[in-house]
Amino acid sequence: MRLAILASRIRVEEKLLVEALRQQAVAFDIIDDEELLLDLAQPDERWQQYDAVLCRSLSQSRALAVMYVLEHWGIPVHNSAATTATCNDKLLTTLALLRAHVPVPRTMLAFAANSAVQGIETLGYPAVLKPVTGSWGRLLARVNDRDAAEAVLEHQETLGSYQHHIHYIQQYISKPQRDIRAFVIGDRTVCAIYRTSEHWVTNTARGAVASNCPVTPELDQLCLRAAQAVGGGILAIDLLEDPEQGLLINEINATMEFRNSIAPTGVDIPGLMLDYVLSNAREEVLR
């Protein structure tokens, strides 16, 4: 059994995975995505030695491109290119969840400032504007009135790339100063945390504090449905608690960070990730 970890940088998460691989005496290589040169019609022999590739690239665009190529060459990857593509794009995620009848905040899409303002005012202030791609809570805007909406939309249209001209407008959920991040690995919701912050953005990357969130049957079932809707795998699912609508799925992350979630939950997340990847690789070998 030999694994490859595709990485851009070695963060705490990658070091924890390396430690777990060493503990289980699994042979592995770390492959820097920046060094890759992929001859599409001629699979590089070095990839054939791997029973699975775990994608941990920081660059979402690079990660997705590599997953497409490796799958094309028949090499098992985690997560799949389809799951990664869906999770990297908030529009695709929302559509996948809607298809599966998984509850999400009401969301509108517009392509020009005027229609975006109309969408925002249909949802009511405050509303949330998000880029369809992006992570770590970057470039999220809570717009509280028309002045703010017009200013943010003008900035998006003037300063943003073409992707920022797709206005993804989400109903603001008046959550209790926290959201929930649940970790799904295969067919289990292995643990969850509350991310608490006085700021309306509750990413731990933006300073939110993590504490254990019990995995209730309701949370478990909803997370499994959400994971299945985007193709399944190793996923971090962000949920919002709406006082009226109950639990709503906000976003799903395909290359999850988990360093702040091990201590509060007491769950060995990297160990479970590795168990899942190895178990799938062994099944593949037996086929």
Added chain:
Amino acid sequence: MVVQHAAHCPECDAEVPVQNLLVGEIIYCPDCNAELEVLNVEQPEVALAPQVAEDWGE
């Protein structure tokens, strides 16, 4: 042969130990606190860490 265990910070030239680190790890220069990426451990080498790119994330 003298075994070199430290790289030099490209910002302030301070010695930066890289033993027991992994290539790709991000560390801070002990003198100037510059964010550095480990490029080589056997022949110690570090570079200024790249800035966060627009498509970086989870």
